[in-house]
Amino acid sequence: MNRRRFLTAATGAAAAVCATGPSAFAATPAPAGSAPLRTWFEATYRSITATTTDLGLTADKIDVSGTGAPVPSAQTSPTNIGCGLWSTVAAAGLGVIPPSVMHDRLSRTVTAVERLERAHGWWFNWYDAHDGSILTTWPENGSTVRPFLSTVDNAWLVTGLRIAADADPALRPRIARLLDGADWSYYYTPYDPADPVTGPGQLRGGYWPDKPGKGEPTGHHYGALNTEPRMASYLGIADGSLPADHYWHLFRTLLPGMGQEQVPEGAYVTIDGIRVWEGHYTYRGRKLVPTWGGSMFEALMVPLFVPEPEWSPRSWGTTHQRYVRSQIEHGLDEEKYGYWGFSPANIPEGGYREYGVDAIGMQEDGYNSLGVVTPHASFLALPQAPAEALANLRALDRDFGAYDDRYGFRDSVNVTTGRVSDFVLALDQGMIAAALAQQLRPGLLQRPFRTGGFRSRVRPLLGRERFSI
Template sequence: MKRLHRVVVATAVLLTACATTTSAKAADPWSTAAADDTVIVDPTPHLTADQISFLREVAARTWRLLSGPGVDPATKLPLASVMLAGDPSTEVELAPATPAQQYTNPTLIGNYLSAIVAAKDLGLTTPEQAQAEAVGVLAEIRKLAKYNGFLFRWYSTTTGQAIQTPQGRPVKNGYVSTVDNGWLAQGMLTAAQAFPALSGDFHALLDAMQWDFLYNKKSNVLYNGYQVGRTYSDATYDNLYSGPRIADYIAIGSGKVPGALWWGLARTPPADHRQRQVPEGMNRTYTDPQDGKPYTIFEGHYSFDRIKFVPTFNGSMYQALAPAMVVPEQTLAPESLGLNNRNSALTQGAYAQFRAKTPVWGWSAATSPTGKQRYTNYGATALAINQGEVPDDVTTPSAAFLALPVIPELAFANIKQFISSFPMVYNQYGMLDGVVARKGDLAPRFMAISQTIILMAIDNAVDHDQLQGYFGASSYSKALFPYLSMERYSIHGLVGPGG
């Protein structure tokens, strides 16, 4: 309760008020946590020694997979997934990779580099061993086929050859995926900072990436990608609050794309655009720090459980929070992106409690535990822009870890609840990928995208956001960071009682 100034309150009234407040907090911790504008910029003090010890154990198990059976020994490239040989258990056997599973992509390579750095930070490997791992990945990236400095979408982990699809034939004309190369670039940038001896080699690869080639000047956004020998994709990345913003960060930071790209991205779609909610908010005008011109944007928001937030397309935690694993959004943008990260995580918890009725929360792309065990999009439906079908039957532990640096206490409780409710989700290699929370079915698979994110999130949670520091110390921060610090989103406070 707030301090009472110059007011004499009867004891009975005070006790009643305290009981009511305590009951409300217990009933709805999500809107209670969103009632003020507090943004956590260092998660580590919010975790106990026992909690940190447990997270380090999870990290050690996760690294056991990523540094061993999760990597193809032929190329040192990460396998996209690793299957179990039997049913989920607290001790599992892994199935050998089939030819159809021996593939990777630029996002996985970039995140694997960041995971190597996280393992070094966490003491799971020595600095010398970590650098040797990074050298192996660096050598392979140099050999992989490229276009304008960019990697293609898929590669065989056994041969390093670009392939048409994850299980496909070699490509003749490859596809350059913008978001995948954004994640690759962040991994190379992180490794360049973490291993100074390799900085020149990684920066040579970074410098070769021609981000202006993927820039749609007319619309002031990045293309989704480019099909070599044909043309650009029809779609563009026009929503700021999504996983592809990592590519926007890299493009601006590289200096090859003007910072004005920042203003071409929508915070929410316009109010007259077809979407799941009609956003509320206001127009704000900002002066661009590079060209000095004024830009007016709509600072809109959705709401759920009285919490205001800028949504992702599919109500996904990865789309919302993954870029914040490497870019210090909490510190640099406490009134915009940082606050929205907190609110997005809180609304996922509220969605589980009040809409999905599940014991755990955390929706992102994940493996379906049933049928053909497809890796597909899952989301918190009411939190999505997308009006189409957004299934919410599968939650993923990796999404719970993404929230650790943002709402550490609530996120840790959720991680423990995953293990308490579904004990066989956790084994000697870490956390399995997907859970049907209403039934208890578990996906018998580890996904590299999830495992690397878990390791990255733990590094930030227990090491004072150390992984974020590498991007902050890089040359890319000079052009980018002024944009992160400028805005004030319309997400402060709660929607009124009648909202």
Template sequence: MPTMPTHRIRRRILAVAAVAGLSIAVPVAPAFAGGHGPTPPPGDAELREYARDTWASMAAMADERTGLVADHIDGALTAPSEYTSPTNIGGYLWSAVVARDLGIIDGKEAFHRLKTTLKTLEKLERHEPSGMFYNWYSPTTGEKLTAWPGSGDVVHPFLSTVDNGWLAAALRVVASADHRLEQRADRLYETMDFGWFHDTAARDGAGLNRGGFWVDQPGDTCTVPGNYGGEGPDVFYTCHWYDTTVSEARIATYLGIANGQIPATAYFATYRTMPEQGCDYAWQEQKPEGVTREYLGVPTYEGTYEYAGMRIVPAWGGSMFEALMPDLFVPEAQWGERSWGVNHPATVEAQKHHGLDEAGYGYWGFSPASNPFGGYREYGVEQLGISSNGYASDEPATDVDAGYEGCREGTNPTPNFGDGVVTPHAAFLALPYDREGVLENLRGIRHDLGAYGPGGFFDAVATGSGTIADRYLSLDQSMIMAAIGNAELGDRLKEYFVDDDFEAAVRPLVEMQEFTARR
């Protein structure tokens, strides 16, 4: 008989233990699931309550027939949206696994929910040559959207690199978390080819991922015709690449490298900051400092920005989820002691400093979320963003401009901030780096600002006026579920996500990287 690969053996042990309700160590975190065994291990009652209420919103957004979760729902949990995305679907899958492992739902319910969603995913229309999913579907019918619900505006079906990355991450989790669904989840995962997004000619041959592609030309939108996958007709790529290091989009790079679909050099091709080359890049937020190092033959400028006495590798906009969402699944800080192990806690400390000291909001945690005054907006700490008009933390948006030494005079170096907007999911992402600080912050958001309802924390709240965005976004709720699951269960999602093949391909790259960040 053929021998099962090591990573499959490890995955099977985890999955069988999860369903049986056993507590084992393979090798870091126990694989325990409530419902078929003993009571889940005791934990933080506060976090467990947050998880139960957050799961209530996820369950309310999930269509019973299709198992697809809506993009968002109102604060009363009565009116889910009429569209969903691969990221939303993936977030629901890993949230169901966390809910099971925390004992919020039993194993039978979790299995039914996961199986229902996988069955629907098998039927969804996809771009067959790449195996990738389109970006918008109806959660009630599973149909690919070509018109926007409500307005009827035309939707040009798009395939997003980062959204497919998060769905693929969830499929890895499901395959490890329940052996009865392993083959089903693996079949879906193994058809997804991230090489379709990867431009091997970019960054002098080191390679970068495009933002995604359309099958048909989307009107007058800027596109680049091509076919990185080599099969089927050409598609129309975005004119931009995901070219910054601190970005949620790095999940797709990790997966593509682990699958052998993207070269390892791509990990070092992205920008830490824009280069320091005279005034050519003086449009960025501040003048960086750093050194150039070479990894796998790729010259890499290890630049950082200064903030509150720290040196930090910035994100594009300065939000928490750009920095920390991939860390929910990949043990970046553990593998990258000289890179993410420094930058992640520094990012958390910087967000705290901005909210509590610099802007004086009294609360912290800034990421894209619902705008309490209507719509959706990116929030962040602008000084932690490469873009000179990056994500502001307040309403109306305050542009912080300290200038660029020798090239551009600052127009607003010491601003007065307005009505600060905090987003609870951003605080949850910081749990591994300041647990007590996170819990204290969340207590204030809940009890002092009143931003809490039947589905847990509302999506955002303005700290000055007390205006609440009283709705729940499935993406943000799923980040909360993942963060609590890891905090309470010993990085359980990382253990589900990482197998031996992934670790062998990715860990050496993360270990060799050395930022010039410091706290």
């Protein structure tokens, strides 16, 4: 399965940070030299609004190749909906829309989310974006869809809901009720020191709830630390539904002797009484903590919201920096494409697949770049390499027409053939919107992840992290 698939305790702290409600999101002067970023954000947000249905749910994608208004796809996911929520908050915070419009759009989406069918407190992986029904048939080819509760997709919806509650106090009671039953322990397999394979202290990929009890679990757990499911881990640790030691049971690399892309280097250390393998890979002489597949969004989507580099500068901050440098050198020096930035996206010729740098992912048959450059990867790299990211994006526009004045950057470009995707995907546009918001108004979307359990439970863990890099 590919990647598309605590509020009550924090309300008081959030209220203290955002006591004035939506007015805290009044426009602020744009930083000097930010004109292209501002223009890009406005176009990106137009794509989000174009993708959002009358019901208020942000659909999976739109085709922007025609001259008329694009039609949102039939399907949406919890991730897509979360992207719509935080993009709207970002638009208000940057002064693109007034607070009253933000409230109306957030309220409409929250109303739609309240009506969506759930199981065990969680949202299903695919809904009809136009009427909110659970999808059992895939709209594009008629194949059967077995309703599924995805750990990572629910994490991104919860992220969007938390951001909406922080931005709009009027919505906090409704969102608190939505999240009241969202208990992350549902996905958690407790650690069993006598059998750490069966009891790894990690989160399942999800459940098919059409079986008795909890349902049928995926055959895998999310074991890798430096991948996007760690957002679910942080959310659960922050609200107390997951134990803090869950963080230490995640793999920096797979253990020595396990099949993986490289033979890892590193050492065992004891942290909080737990024996942790602090392993690393080396790529082009650079030590880093790998992701699962080698893509950009695995490493850098989470720090759009959780300030990992600030809370863990020598560990998370260092590996993020080196990860971006590795992506740049893979595209420019190793493969000599002339462009860089590789992450799962729409295939330019149609379809969807994962792209990445194989050598910095643990999976033995990991993601390859294949000459397909994904603009959202450059936006994710803005904090680590702003000048290079801007130059890369301008080159993709200049050389391939990858930027659309109406709806922002197309989803992908095959730089070996010149083929540009006809689509924009809500997830990738949502990452671009969040990255631009962070660059134009640092911390705008991070406020609910700096208070409450994030401050008291997650931040100390990151402060004790000691990667072997």
